[in-house]
Amino acid sequence: MKALLKSPWVFHLSTGSCNNCDIEILDCLTPRFDIERFGMLLVGSARHADVLLVTGIMTRQSAPAAKRVYEQMAKPCVVVAIGSCSLGQGIFKGSYNAPIPVDEVLPVDAYIPGCPPKPEAMIAGVVKLIQKLQGAK
Amino acid sequence: MAEKRRTIIPIGPYHPLQEEPEFYKLFVEGERIVDIDVRIGYNHRGIEKLAESKHYDQIVYLIERICGICSTSHPIAYVQAVEDIMGDIEIPERALYIRSIIGELERVHSHLLWLGLAGHFLGYNTVFMWAWKYREPVLDIFEVISGNRNHYAMLKPGGVRRDIDDDAIPGIIKILDDLIPVLDMFKGAVLDDPVLAARLKGVGILSKKDIVEYSALGPVARASGIEIDVRKDEPYAAYDRVKWNVITQQEGDVFAKAVVRILETYESISIIKQCLQKMPKGPIDAELKDIPPGEGIGHHEAPRGETFHYVRSDGTNSPVRHKVRAPTFMNFPTFKASVIGERVADATIILAAIDPCYCCTERMSVIDRKSGKQLLAGEQLIKLSQERTKEIARKMGRS
Ligand code: SF4
Numbered sequence: 456m457k458a459l460l461k462s463p464w465v466f467h468l469s470t471g472s473c474n475n476c477d478i479e480i481l482d483c484l485t486p487r488f489d490i491e492r493f494g495m496l497l498v499g500s501a502r503h504a505d506v507l508l509v510t511g512i513m514t515r516q517s518a519p520a521a522k523r524v525y526e527q528m529a530k531p532c533v534v535v536a537i538g539s540c541s542l543g544q545g546i547f548k549g550s551y552n553a554p555i556p557v558d559e560v561l562p563v564d565a566y567i568p569g570c571p572p573k574p575e576a577m578i579a580g581v582v583k584l585i586q587k588l589q590g591a592k
Numbered sequence: 593m594a595e596k597r598r599t600i601i602p603i604g605p606y607h608p609l610q611e612e613p614e615f616y617k618l619f620v621e622g623e624r625i626v627d628i629d630v631r632i633g634y635n636h637r638g639i640e641k642l643a644e645s646k647h648y649d650q651i652v653y654l655i656e657r658i659c660g661i662c663s664t665s666h667p668i669a670y671v672q673a674v675e676d677i678m679g680d681i682e683i684p685e686r687a688l689y690i691r692s693i694i695g696e697l698e699r700v701h702s703h704l705l706w707l708g709l710a711g712h713f714l715g716y717n718t719v720f721m722w723a724w725k726y727r728e729p730v731l732d733i734f735e736v737i738s739g740n741r742n743h744y745a746m747l748k749p750g751g752v753r754r755d756i757d758d759d760a761i762p763g764i765i766k767i768l769d770d771l772i773p774v775l776d777m778f779k780g781a782v783l784d785d786p787v788l789a790a791r792l793k794g795v796g797i798l799s800k801k802d803i804v805e806y807s808a809l810g811p812v813a814r815a816s817g818i819e820i821d822v823r824k825d826e827p828y829a830a831y832d833r834v835k836w837n838v839i840t841q842q843e844g845d846v847f848a849k850a851v852v853r854i855l856e857t858y859e860s861i862s863i864i865k866q867c868l869q870k871m872p873k874g875p876i877d878a879e880l881k882d883i884p885p886g887e888g889i890g891h892h893e894a895p896r897g898e899t900f901h902y903v904r905s906d907g908t909n910s911p912v913r914h915k916v917r918a919p920t921f922m923n924f925p926t927f928k929a930s931v932i933g934e935r936v937a938d939a940t941i942i943l944a945a946i947d948p949c950y951c952c953t954e955r956m957s958v959i960d961r962k963s964g965k966q967l968l969a970g971e972q973l974i975k976l977s978q979e980r981t982k983e984i985a986r987k988m989g990r991s
Contacts, residue, residue: 471636471637473657473660475660475661475743477660478660478742482728485708485721485725486724486725514636546657547638547657549642550638553637570657571741
């Protein structure tokens with residue numbers, strides 16, 4: 456856990472989102488917010504990641520794939536659900552293609568609400584999570 | 593057997609290059625791509641069906657969330673479809689201008705976003721960082737106007753939901769003016785760069801004939817010399833009240849598509865400025881009452897091409913059918929023409945060149961591969977799909 460707190464690497468997983476949460480995640484990397492300053496890095500493979508950022512409503516087709524990605528990650532790891540969609544399916548509640556919410560497929564540790572959450576909110580969320588883990592270690 | 597060796601390269605479904613899940617299979621012989629197969633559906637959310645369970649006003653929020661990048665283009669098309677059902681209603685002038693302003697602001701931010709992603713696909717991350725940095729001020733404008741950086745919720749059938757404050761206008765114009773030198777820089781740095789030219793010119797060419805055959809739309813078609821643009825061809829909102837040009841290029845390669853997008857951004861900025869200056873005072877909402885039975889269509893030139901909405905009403909609070917056709921749906925098949933014969937390394941940028949938006953495109957039909965016949969109609973599919981949902985929910989221990 457301790458290693459996880461220094462410079463968490465994140466992998467981003469979209470499970471049927473509208474793309475906006477995903478763009479806001481990428482936005483965190485770009486010059487205005489630039490989370491790389493804090494050692495956070497968006498990586499290309501789940502195997503390298505400490506944090507899994509999940510967006511979207513978990514559509515039927517992506518649920519098995521999402522599970523696979525989670526299983527590939529080195530443990531311990533942290534799962535963060537981003538956006539109303541992944542919190543409670545948001546406006547898509549009742550869709551025939553979204554049988555199960557994200558947090559019943561993956562063990563979610565932190566929820567960041569908003570549609571989409573502002574990059575500031577995402578950074579605040581991750582910071583809170585890190586603080587909590589520091590308290591727990 | 594003297595058959596050439598074929599290798600299959602899978603891209604996706606969760607691939608670092610793409611934010612959205614989709615799955616490509618590239619069939620390659622050596623370095624050359626000989627065939628491509630695309631499997632999408634990871635993002636299908638059943639929006640058209642959901643729309644049937646929502647009120648006309650609620651649908652705006654729902655279809656806004658079809659896609660986060662062009663989140664106002666769907667509402668613009670949709671409200672026009674509803675207004676089409678109403679017949680001859682008068683939409684307040686100011687509302688029309690505000691619609692155009694929002695639509696064009698979106699094009700500015702979307703084209704900058706594309707430019708950044710294209711740079712990223714090419715391994716040119718400086719462009720990515722720059723383009724996204726200069727996209728932020730545009731999002732600030734949105735925040736000033738609508739209170740949110742994305743998903744503006746500005747439209748409603750009959751008008752717009754929020755007015756643009758007169759005090760905010762000088763600030764908006766200043767931000768836009770500051771964008772011009774940035775675009776000049778991009779034009780200089782990106783388009784005159786010999787490396788990029790070598791990388792992009794003559795790659796992924798779509799001829800005029802390809803475009804017509806595949807019915808491609810938007811910047812993809814305009815980069816091949818076909819001058820289509822709904823804003824000009826069938827003006828709506830305030831597009832016939834301002835002066836602007838349709839940008840075309842002749843080459844049809846990836847480079848031409850980049851040029852079209854950059855030059856279009858200038859046009860958009862000019863449209864926004866003209867609209868802000870010309871916008872008359874007055875009401876912003878026609879306050880529609882009941883929606884009569886009937887059907888209507890609406891369209892909007894989204895950053896990626898024409899978005900088309902069809903709405904059928906039976907006189908109740910919700911539509912009985914809502915059909916969405918997003919531009920990527922039309923542009924997607926052009927991959928077949930542009931990718932085959934190219935090198936593997938160029939595949940991503942060619943795929944990116946149409947600025948695909950999968951969340952807009954996801955839809956389902958089951959086709960018998962051999963005969964090409966459509967086996968299941970929409971109704972059956974939905975039923976099947978619901979049964980499957982139940983089944984999975986049951987398997988996962990939820991009922
Ligand atoms: S929470 Fe909102 S912004 Fe995020 S993916 Fe869902 S609809 Fe899009």
